[in-house]
Amino acid sequence: MTDHFVSNIQRVSCMNSPVSSFPLSDAGGILAPVVPGSLRDTGIDREVLHSLLLKICYTSSQTTTEAAAARMLLPIPLVAEMLEELRKDNLVEILGSSGPIGFRFTLSQKGRDRATRAMEVSGYVGPAPVSLEAYAASVEYQAAARPPVDPEKISESLAALTLTEEARMLAGLAVTGNRSLFVYGPAGNGKTSICLSLRKALTEGVWVPYCIAIEQQVIRIFDAQVHEVLEQPVASRSADQRWIRIRPPLVVVGGELRLQDMDLAWSPSLRFYESPIQLKSNCGILLIDDFGRQQVRPADMLNRWIVPMEYHIDYLTLQTGQKICVPVRNLLMFATNLNPEDVTDPAFLRRMGYRLNLKSPSPEQYAAIFRNYAARCGVTVDEQLLQSILDRYHRENRELRCSEPRDLIERMRDLSRYYSRPLEINAAALDIAWRGFFGTG
Numbered sequence: 001m002t003d004h005f006v007s008n009i010q011r012v013s014c015m016n017s018p019v020s021s022f023p024l025s026d027a028g029g030i031l032a033p034v035v036p037g038s039l040r041d042t043g044i045d046r047e048v049l050h051s052l053l054l055k056i057c058y059t060s061s062q063t064t065t066e067a068a069a070a071r072m073l074l075p076i077p078l079v080a081e082m083l084e085e086l087r088k089d090n091l092v093e094i095l096g097s098s099g100p101i102g103f104r105f106t107l108s109q110k111g112r113d114r115a116t117r118a119m120e121v122s123g124y125v126g127p128a129p130v131s132l133e134a135y136a137a138s139v140e141y142q143a144a145a146r147p148p149v150d151p152e153k154i155s156e157s158l159a160a161l162t163l164t165e166e167a168r169m170l171a172g173l174a175v176t177g178n179r180s181l182f183v184y185g186p187a188g189n190g191k192t193s194i195c196l197s198l199r200k201a202l203t204e205g206v207w208v209p210y211c212i213a214i215e216q217q218v219i220r221i222f223d224a225q226v227h228e229v230l231e232q233p234v235a236s237r238s239a240d241q242r243w244i245r246i247r248p249p250l251v252v253v254g255g256e257l258r259l260q261d262m263d264l265a266w267s268p269s270l271r272f273y274e275s276p277i278q279l280k281s282n283c284g285i286l287l288i289d290d291f292g293r294q295q296v297r298p299a300d301m302l303n304r305w306i307v308p309m310e311y312h313i314d315y316l317t318l319q320t321g322q323k324i325c326v327p328v329r330n331l332l333m334f335a336t337n338l339n340p341e342d343v344t345d346p347a348f349l350r351r352m353g354y355r356l357n358l359k360s361p362s363p364e365q366y367a368a369i370f371r372n373y374a375a376r377c378g379v380t381v382d383e384q385l386l387q388s389i390l391d392r393y394h395r396e397n398r399e400l401r402c403s404e405p406r407d408l409i410e411r412m413r414d415l416s417r418y419y420s421r422p423l424e425i426n427a428a429a430l431d432i433a434w435r436g437f438f439g440t441g
Helices: 003-014 046-058 065-072 076-088 109-121 132-145 151-157 165-176 191-201 298-311 346-351 363-376 383-395 404-418 427-438
Strands: 024-027 030-033 092-097 103-107 181-184 206-209 211-214 217-220 243-246 250-253 265-267 272-274 285-288 313-317 323-327 331-336 354-357
Touching (some): 046 065, 076 092, 132 206, 132 211, 165 191, 165 331, 191 285, 363 404, 383 427, 404 427
Parallel strands (some): 181 331, 217 272
Antiparallel strands (some): 206 243, 313 323
8 A cells, every 4th residue: 555545545535624623612611512403403414313313113002202302312403303204205194293393203104124134234223323523533633633742641640650760761752742652671670550550631621422433333432431521511501412522441452462453343143333442542542452462463553553653543454345434533552572673563553653662670779669569558678678679579580570579578468368457568578588589498
């Protein structure tokens, strides 16, 4: 795929919507997506909305205008307008009034037949979708509008970790520049922890849609298992309810990652798509942990990421064979304890924003980590005991690791719980913890 071809596809398919296509308004002190004032303003074809409304009616013997609006998360007047259109087409039957502008209604036989066919195409029943164009515009706008992250905020997010100033700076530059980060080094030295902790530096809420529609096909974006919902606007009528405000997402995958996890997941039983990890993590962090230990060759994984890293877009394929272009605006992070030369190539590293080598700690750093973790547990460490720990590492020709102060103290905590007594860090407890953790005397 040449740069010229990618550039053309990007311009036509993904970036055709200007930022203004994601309008925001004040909703109780929070900027929120504007409520659609008409069916046209939803950005979704009338036929798609009609099919969704028919499927909602299909799931119950009768319903009301208000209940249907609550399921679709659309303003009641818009749902009332659609019901009137369906009534004129003899697809629904009015049973009586349910409010000032609402009615109780049920499907006619013609409407039931139409709903059955709609369910065969897509089994999705829930909030009305937004358009792919609106979703792309929202991602681009929110990624560009993210407030700058200063050194103080980075320091706060990494406060629990003992790092060099250079490591803090490189991590902060990756977040500030919204660039990818490749963290490597020996196991147990905080590679995963630093990536997870950087999420604390992302403080602004993110708006994501429940789903998007490609003609009659629905792709679910919001995932309650991944997305942490924030407080929604008090003035709910001032916000488009098809969008939900979440904390910047954090998606972590490890050795279980497969190439197909980066593609749309079609559910034959539900008959709609689940979005892949790069969409679920938009405007947040996507951490590929234990890179190089996946079920696919590192070269295949790297090739799959070339276009998203270079152009901030990706190409997904529907069951019909139709290809769509989607935005990819996340902080992409890789963490590995393997030799970078064994799991990467020059083309990949050229596209990587920053590279951070987390080496094994010095004795002074190890001692500082031990003291800090002990203080968090409410105890102090005798300096002579701490020196004896370092001497024991040296005698056993064991490499220092940043994670091991925590591991040893936690095993001493296990011992204190076992005997129902307060945590103590002493030579006897340390010896048991050492032998239990390292398996040596």
